[in-house]
Amino acid sequence: MDFFNYKENELYAEDMSVAKLAEEFGTPLYIYSKATLERHMKAFFDALSGHEHLICYAVKANSNLAILNLMAKMGSGFDVVSEGELRRVIAAGGDPKKVIFSGVGKTRSEIAFALEQDILCLNIESESEVDVISEVAGSLGKVAKVALRVNPNVDAKTHPSISTGLKNNKFGIAFDRAFEVYKKIASDKNLKVSGIDCHIGSQMTSGAPILEATDRILDLYNRLTDEGICIDHIDIGGGLGVTYSDETPPSPYEYISAVTAKLAHTNVAIYVEPGRAMVANAGILVTQVLYKKFTENKNFAIVDAGMNDLIRPALYNSWMNIIEVHKRRDDVKTYDVVGPVCESDDFLGHDRKLCIEEGELLAVRGAGAYGASMSSNYNSRPLIKEVLIAGDKAHVIRERQSIEQMWMNEKMI
């Protein structure tokens, strides 16, 4: 459920007309709903109440400072994958002591920065990284709290590009190696074993894969405990899917309570790293139809938002719902909704039944996750404006980038 609904055929974001917002702020425009974000966060908290836990919002899904600040105020921790993301969390008022650091390619300087900030846990993704973290921690006189991101070889049954828990994926440490690596960590004075982590994929629409992964992790947990290696948390990663079209993912409550039931007999804390499920349906991308073009086989609606603003359709062939901001049904045609970028893959949707005139507005739903955070300047198009709606108030949370800002750091010889 979200707070983007029609009132008398006009799309609203909470209590504000999307058409009026587009008029005031220009297009393309990202619009987020604060009430939707709060609702999703509450759903996760409710699901985890009764069990010691930490929610670590996956910053990469949407890393705007205002969004991170809201999450922090609601009590969330954060999952970061770069120093830049960690610095964003700090700039947004997040607590580094509630931050976990994932990612296969952490540099020495990123590790040092994270240790200086006393973050909660580094999730190690390779055996070589164990040595590097130990060395950096030793040189700083720190003890690094770590978890291994194990790769349980479980099929998340999602798009191959966003599947991460199979043994041919670059992520995590092979399940068969994990026990040995934990023993090595336990004997290293610069490292402290904290947890076991996994993240098997994104946009999962069933709870079965994470339950299978949890069983694997429990086996490992039991072996480690028998060995006298103390685990204080189990991190089940993110990956809960959302509804873009007709998917029916479990609710956060269903998804998480099945896991907490499995872990109830342990006394470890449960960490979760939701990204998409937290923010996807809390955002829309509003775009104006510049031209309609009718060709022999195709009708095109050429819009002012392109793959640089929202790359999911072009990158993963994702289906995202595109709706009219002013809903009519008098002249429905089938369109390919395409952007202005000079690439044939620059599209937002294929074969969409829409009733739309030049100059009118479309909204792409589910654009709150992996939308703005994946945008780029390709074709020298400035990053677009983002507004956050709270009831009948609109807050600009990112100004449109200026043309000069795009080449600010470039130099002619």
Ligand SMILES: *Cc1c(COP(=O)(O)O)cnc(C)c1O
């Ligand atoms: C991307 C990512 C997440 C979030 O995934 P979602 O599918 O957006 O919930 C969580 N943990 C790690 C390590 C990630 O890389």
